[in-house]
Amino acid sequence: MPSDRSESRTEILDAAEARFARQGFDGTTIKQIAGDARVNSALLYYYFADKDALYGAVVSRFIERIAAQVAQTFAGGGDPATLIADFAARQGGVFEAEPRFRKLLGRELIDFDARHAQAAIRHLAATTFERLRETIAEGQRAGVFRADLDPRFAAISLVGQTAYFHFARPAVEILLADGKPLPAGTTDAFAAHVADFTLAALAPRSPSRPRPRARATARRRNRT
Amino acid sequence: MPSDRSESRTEILDAAEARFARQGFDGTTIKQIAGDARVNSALLYYYFADKDALYGAVVSRFIERIAAQVAQTFAGGGDPATLIADFAARQGGVFEAEPRFRKLLGRELIDFDARHAQAAIRHLAATTFERLRETIAEGQRAGVFRADLDPRFAAISLVGQTAYFHFARPAVEILLADGKPLPAGTTDAFAAHVADFTLAALAPRSPSRPRPRARATARRRNRT
DNA sequence: CGGTGTTAACTGAACGATTAGTTAACAGTA
DNA sequence: TACTGTTAACTAATCGTTCAGTTAACACCG
Numbered sequence: 001m002p003s004d005r006s007e008s009r010t011e012i013l014d015a016a017e018a019r020f021a022r023q024g025f026d027g028t029t030i031k032q033i034a035g036d037a038r039v040n041s042a043l044l045y046y047y048f049a050d051k052d053a054l055y056g057a058v059v060s061r062f063i064e065r066i067a068a069q070v071a072q073t074f075a076g077g078g079d080p081a082t083l084i085a086d087f088a089a090r091q092g093g094v095f096e097a098e099p100r101f102r103k104l105l106g107r108e109l110i111d112f113d114a115r116h117a118q119a120a121i122r123h124l125a126a127t128t129f130e131r132l133r134e135t136i137a138e139g140q141r142a143g144v145f146r147a148d149l150d151p152r153f154a155a156i157s158l159v160g161q162t163a164y165f166h167f168a169r170p171a172v173e174i175l176l177a178d179g180k181p182l183p184a185g186t187t188d189a190f191a192a193h194v195a196d197f198t199l200a201a202l203a204p205r206s207p208s209r210p211r212p213r214a215r216a217t218a219r220r221r222n223r224t
Numbered sequence: 225m226p227s228d229r230s231e232s233r234t235e236i237l238d239a240a241e242a243r244f245a246r247q248g249f250d251g252t253t254i255k256q257i258a259g260d261a262r263v264n265s266a267l268l269y270y271y272f273a274d275k276d277a278l279y280g281a282v283v284s285r286f287i288e289r290i291a292a293q294v295a296q297t298f299a300g301g302g303d304p305a306t307l308i309a310d311f312a313a314r315q316g317g318v319f320e321a322e323p324r325f326r327k328l329l330g331r332e333l334i335d336f337d338a339r340h341a342q343a344a345i346r347h348l349a350a351t352t353f354e355r356l357r358e359t360i361a362e363g364q365r366a367g368v369f370r371a372d373l374d375p376r377f378a379a380i381s382l383v384g385q386t387a388y389f390h391f392a393r394p395a396v397e398i399l400l401a402d403g404k405p406l407p408a409g410t411t412d413a414f415a416a417h418v419a420d421f422t423l424a425a426l427a428p429r430s431p432s433r434p435r436p437r438a439r440a441t442a443r444r445r446n447r448t
Numbered sequence: 449c450g451g452t453g454t455t456a457a458c459t460g461a462a463c464g465a466t467t468a469g470t471t472a473a474c475a476g477t478a
Numbered sequence: 479t480a481c482t483g484t485t486a487a488c489t490a491a492t493c494g495t496t497c498a499g500t501t502a503a504c505a506c507c508g
Contacts, residue, residue: 008457024335026250030494040459042496051494103334106391110330111248114394118403125399146424152400153417157385160392164384167330167391170338175349176376179342193377200370201425232483254468264485266470275468 009047011037017058021100024107025055056116059108063120066101067128069094074131080139084202085195087132088162092191095166106167129155136202145202154202161194233271235261241282245324248331249279280340283332287344290325291352293318298355304363308426309419311356312386316415319390330391353379360426369426378426385418 015036019028030051034041048054073087095101108117132155139145165172165187173179176186239260243252254275258265272278297311319325332341356379363369389396389411397403400410 006457024250026248029492031492041494042460043458045495046457106330106334109392109394110327110334114398117395118398121395121398122403129399149421150417153414154421156389156396156399156414157418157421160385160388161381162384163392164388165380168333168384168387170333171345172380174338174342174345175353175380179346190377190380193374194381197373197378197381197425200427200429201421203424205424253466255466265468266486267484269469270483 006047008037008039008043012039012044012047012054013058013061016054017062017100017104020055020058021104024103025051025111052116059104059116060120062100062104063117063124066094066098066105067120067124069097071128071131074128074135080135080142080144081199083135084139084158084198088158088195088198089191091159091162092166092187092194095162096187102166102169129159132158139202143204146204149202154198157201158194158198161197162191165190232261232263232267236263236268236271236278237282237285240278241286241324241328244279244282245328248327249275249335283328283340284344286324286328287341287348290318290322290329291344291348293321295352295355298352298359304359304366304368305423307359308363308382308422312382312419312422313415315383315386316390316411316418319386320411326390326393353383356382363426367428370428373426378422381425382418382422385421386415389414 012033016028016033019033019036022028023032030044031041033054034044044054048057070087070090073083073090077083078086105117108114114121133151136145136149136151136154140147140149140151173182176182236257240252240257243257243260247256254268255265257278258268268275268278272281294311294314297307297314302310329341332338338345357375360369360373360375360378364371364373364375397406400406
């Protein structure tokens, strides 16, 4: 009995997302997903070519959802230092608000070399990462950041601190709390630390080089 | 025909390490490992309780080997800044010298919440990480590092930059090289960047902080 | 209106392949 | 004899996938 047009498709995707996040690709069976979605297992093959294609649809849908959240950092504009701090807070927030992100993206990177997520990551590279890089470069041109750092490397350093903290969560819990769950507020505190640490790393080296000049440099970014 | 005492055991471990690193836990079969080790599959159950126990033996053996390499940083001593730079270089070197490390530890963190590696990581926490933390704290006491950073957070920031660069390798390749393999020397360059970036972040704040212009942006609890 | 044809959505049952794990036996050594 | 190391053969279960068929919705036509 056909129900609403392609409503089942969404329910399959939702069920698959939960299962794949919890159990991984090999650990999840088609029948588990079908059972969760209250749908016949053969229906998955009506909507998706095979198990791998279903997994790809789940992963790319998820990453696009996450990317949209982080991208909001650059929606309003602001000076480079503020944007950096805002990005760090937002990135940490996403990891906490989306518990599946850690395992879903982690496995995609480790097990599949980002095969399914390639398009989504490429889009992320062209938008959010590029904005981050440009923000750092802008700070360098304005003299508020030290100029002798590769802005792409600096952007990876920023992103990497938070990403590692969450991806390696069980190890971090051993390092910080003897294997027990982290005390409440630790992740926010670490996000604040990342902003602090990164802005300190970006600060101009010698204080005898004050450049309080008004920014006359390119500001071709920032549309409405 | 019984061969040398427990020689088969080592060959099983070696074969299992290669298979698990390449294909993961679920993706590897007992018979594949037995075939690689030129041994009957039932023999694996003579030496190890089950597949999970074999996996645990592989992972803990591997992490202990890696930990010993990184720990060499602190064998000779030196001033804090030199030790930090040395650690960054050595950590990057280990990721390059041991290609299996990325997948083996990555999966252990994501799929098993470090269940098998708990003892090894705990040992790492009590030795290498503790040394790293103490090195930073020592620099703070000596006045060569800024004092208002949590040394444990700072240590995670240091470790995390390199770890993320390698764990997220496929994503980094998209960010830096449009998905193609990174140009030769990039990993060494990034390791040098990590040392530079981290030491800059740890540097004491200059007496007259170059203020980010007079614009009153969201002023945090900066300037303790 | 009512009937007919088409198609999208969905199902039950099965297939062939593969799996981890078991068992009983046996060879070499002490 | 007793014990360690090793093996081939087997099993019970599970897997992704296929396929022939069913149901409901809708468009067209007389």
